[in-house]
């Protein structure tokens with residue numbers, strides 16, 4: 001069946017909105033976003049004009065309607081195009097994915113992230129990211145992963161993939177409004193497990209490029225870096241592209257400065273690993289890549305050719321995390337049994353998703369009726385995950 005045929009066979013699935021009061025998506029806009037603004041406001045000694053802009057956003061994003069960016073914003077034309085269908089609408093009535101993206105772009109506008117002046121380029125989420133990286137619990141993660149050295153390549157890969165998957169379980173955006181979320185994530189369970197197919201792409205001597213589209217910094221990026229090291233050190237790939245965000249996004253998404261912070265953290269805890277990653281960047285076997293697309297309110301169906309070409313040339317693209325999953329499959333009310341291959345047939349090259357569930361969208365999981373019968377909570381709290389592959 002061709003990709004087109006696969007897509008034509010897709011069920012009709014409406015986009016996920018935030019228009020049901022009390023629902024998860026409604027609570028993200030109504031409760032989580034104001035909480036994030038409160039944390040950002042307290043993060044730095046911002047001057048009155050920035051604090052006032054943040055306060056206006058807090059009111060606007062909870063009870064206002066979608067308004068345009070200031071006309072002099074560097075990306076005003078792009079956002080005018082993307083927001084054209086939604087201007088004047090309630091934030092709750094536009095696609096949830098779009099509303100979240102626009103919220104974070106408006107937040108950067110409020111803190112003058114792109115504006116000339118002293119606050120330009122200051123990541124408003126740095127204190128939260130730094131605190132996470134300073135967490136002593138990270139040492140236990142690292143000690144466990146350091147034991148990988150010397151074990152058979154397949155064992156190293158299995159352990160590194162497992163750590164990368166569950167490293168996604170709590171992102172800072174989730175923790176902001178659900179501080180107890182972390183302790184609940186003990187009943188780790190996979191609702192889809194294509195790990196054997198994943199390992200099939202990553203066998204010794206097969207070389208090639210792996211694109212790792214990263215998600216969060218800190219305690220997720222560290223195991224991602226361990227996976228990179230396992231791939232390169234065991235010849236499971238000739239080179240790895242680590243795709244990071246070009247600007248602050250969804251609180252914890254990783255940028256280059258977060259990678260450098262991780263390398264500094266590793267210099268103390270795992271100096272040999274840090275040296276291998278540092279050398280890999282210098283010899284080009286580990287290339288950091290970014291693109292404006294990664295912070296745009298679009299699904300991966302709208303990939304720019306520069307990224308599509310990279311994914312097409314790779315032997316496998318690994319897409320990390322919940323948000324990337326939503327952008328990959330389409331943030332829609334898909335029947336859970338909808339085949340992963342059917343909704344990802346458009347993607348250039350082979351693709352694998354490593355994701356802990358923190359939002360409702362799900363495909364390729366035909367056996368979740370019993371879980372859903374008890375409500376959607378299990379889809380939101382990071383206790384369940386998936387490994388899905390489309391060759």
Ligand SMILES: O=P(O)(O)OC[C@@]1(O)O[C@H](CO)[C@@H](O)[C@@H]1O
Pocket residue numbers: 028032100168171173174215216250321322323324326358359
């Ligand atoms: O991509 P991540 O970090 O795994 O998860 C991010 C995320 O779960 O946080 C948002 C709620 O704040 C969700 O809508 C979004 O998908």
